[in-house]
Every structure is written in C-alpha cells, then in structure tokens.
Amino acid sequence: MKKAAVSHHEAEVRELRADPELAVAYLKAAMASLDDPEDRAAGLLALRTVAEAYGGLGAVAAEAGISRESLYRALSPRGNPTLKTLVAVLKTVGMRLSVEPEHRESA
Template structure:
C-alpha cells in the first residue's frame, strides 16, 4: 500500500515572490473565499503569531478572520498583507477585441 502525505501549499511559500504570485493567482480567480484561504495559507507559512503581531491583531482574531467562516475586513486583509510584505494592486481588466462581423 502506498502511503501519502497531505499536500500543504504553505511548504512552498518560502519567498516574497512566491507569496506574491500565490496571492495574485487567488485574486485573479475572483473568489473572495479563495483569497481568504490563500491569505491564511500564507500567514501560516510565515507564522500566524508573528503575522498577527506585525498586523496589530491578536492571534485568535487572525485565525477567526481567515477561517472558512471568517470574513476579514479590507482593513484586516491589508494589514495582514503589509505584515507579509506584499501589497494589493489594481490593474484594468483586459478585454478581448470584438470579432468583426
């Protein structure tokens, strides 16, 4: 019988660039729950206690905000992202040119 270990994305988020790409991919999907989950994975990769401290939150409130039932405010998300050394940016949505006809 083959034994497997659970996959954990946090194990691969070992640089600011990897974290930024991971969060950008989550934002691109347009699903707030996926972004919240990704933010939680990244915070866990960096250490929830450290991120909570740097974001000015209690560890418990950070866990609650990033839980599947959580709904972090934009302020909380931005504070967490700053603690993670990344920022959210806005760019125009590219539209495909209309086909002639």
C-alpha cells in the same frame, strides 16, 4: 526506513516560505477569486497559507496588531476581513494591495 509523509498543505507552506516570488504569484492568482462570492474562500485561505509561511498566524497577527482569534476568523472560508486587516496582513508578509484593470473581451 519509511519517509514521513508530508501533507500537501505543509509542502505548500514550505514552498511559499522558500520562494517569495512564488508566494506573490500564488496570492495574486488566489486574490482574483475574491471577486466571486462562490469562490471567495479560496482567496482567504491562500492569504492564510501565505501568513503561515511567513511566521505563522500568531506571529503575523501580533505584528499586524490583530488578535490571533480575529485573524483566524477573518482568514477562514467564511471570513470577511476588513480592508484594514487585509492591508495589515499583506504588509506584515511583505506585500501590498494593488489595482489592475479588469481584462474584458471586446464586443
């Protein structure tokens, strides 16, 4: 009997759902990409993946007080979510924004 194939995305969602610390580390690393306009899509898609892991986009949107369509659009590769949307989604999945100093090499 053959095992059903699981997509990389499905496996990723399952791992993030099972390990909240991994979800935080995953999202933290991906959010660093938001600084680079050429790589911004990676951060938005990572937040979307975490939202899928924590109940699905529909449930997260409802709890965050955002329409599902707006959340899909905001967390798409070309999305441009507002600060209000980012904060609401992060809060819904049990996370929050924080600020860290940028690590710069000394001259």
